[in-house]
């Protein structure tokens with residue numbers, strides 16, 4: 001009976017997420033997102049078509065008021081520029097100042113969190129990964145058979161940084177469940193740490209950019225001595241010409 | 247017990263050093279003064295069961311407290327995590343520590359050598375020395391010495407012969423300072439561990455070259471460097487060198 005179907009529990013359908021390896025493409029697009037995007041695209045397409053037609057059918061002899069009222073000033077149409085209420089220099093500087101304060105506050109919050117995380121996440125497996133610290137072992141001619149040479153090969157077998165197990169009374173069997181949970185928890189925290197470090201760096205660069213922008217509002221002749229670094233995002237560097245003070 | 251909050255503390259390859267595993271992934275030492283932190287570091291306490299006839303259940307529950315040893319603040323911790331082969335300090339050792347600053351690392355070395363060992367901590371700045379002295383009040387195995395490490399004669403009366411000299415004075419003539427102290431206080435065949443900050447010694451040449459030059463200086467002073475390790479990613483352009491002092495050829499081939 002069809003009415004019984006409503007009573008029996010149905011499966012919960014979860015929304016599919018973007019697969020890990022396509023993560024760079026952003027969120028996974030769903031039908032409803034596609035519809036919005038397609039509608040917007042067609043609206044723009046129609047508008048462009050309409051404007052093209054209008055331009056094609058334009059009468060070149062017709063008079064428009066814009067022909068005499070609009071002009072250009074510093075490569076911008078004046079009528080457009082005038083429409084935006086202008087901020088004074090001081091107002092603009094003030095806004096920049098507030099923004100910079102906010103960013104710098106956020107950055108110090110981030111730095112404090114990084115410090116806290118770093119104080120308890122020590123990469124204890126560091127010695128086992130390649131590209132870690134560089135170890136140099138000095139062996140001189142008079143000790144080919146020496147303890148250190150032995151120690152070195154011993155170490156190589158034992159892996160540096162490894163836990164000592166030999167004088168722990170019967171090596172406790174590791175609980176695989178605990179081990180798995182520990183790993184997943186640690187991975188989460190290390191990921192958080194990496195994310196915060198990246199964010200802190202971004203905020204730092206943003207702050208530098210804002211500072212440069214603010215400096216550029218000041219008077220005086222200056223020259224760009226270094227372009228903005230597109231790769232690292234570091235702002236351009238300017239040098240102001242010395243002005244003699246009286 | 248909550249699953250997520252459980253932390254396991256296991257002994258590290260180096261005696262007296264431990265690793266806490268759980269949500270943290272941290273190096274630590276057993277706190278000599280349970281219940282107190284020295285510089286705001288985190289403490290981890292675990293309960294262990296010890297067999298005991300007198301207890302009704304046959305086991306006695308004991309609480310052990312560890313202090314997290316931050317490698318970003320201590321070069322010895324950074325070297326241990328980097329996988330240094332030998333630190334020479336172990337429970338019961340006597341250590342002369344040059345350049346103790348406020349005693350953050352000294353407190354961990356004191357935990358490491360335990361109540362049977364001793365740390366003689368030399369620091370010449372009175373300002374840092376104050377914190378050091380305060381820390382030492384709670385740890386009977388720390389002997390603070392507020393003197394210049396360049397003049398070991400001034401504290402000669404306070405020191406016995408030691409097993410290990412550690413130095414982190416960040417001075418260009420560090421090798422000489424260590425050698426001078428070793429002549430007075432280091433046992434024959436004793437060990438040294440020094441931390442080298444490349445920029446403190448010569449900022450105009452490659453760090454690797456600075457380290458090599460320092461190792462050469464040490465060799466000229468009857469030291470026998472065994473191993474050098476750089477401290478990335480905890481410190482940039484830093485290295486720790488360990489080795490022995492006045493090893494006779496015979497002793498070294500045994």
Ligand SMILES: C[S@@+](CC[C@H](N)C(=O)[O-])C[C@H]1O[C@@H](n2cnc3c(N)ncnc32)[C@H](O)[C@@H]1O
Pocket residue numbers: 319320321344345346347348349350351352368369370371374393394395396414415416417
């Ligand atoms: C890099 S800090 C040591 C930090 C400390 N080892 C730690 O890990 O917590 C160097 C210290 O050595 C001290 N120092 C420098 N030259 C010294 C000297 N000649 N005698 C004693 N202490 C010295 C400085 O005052 C400074 O506090």
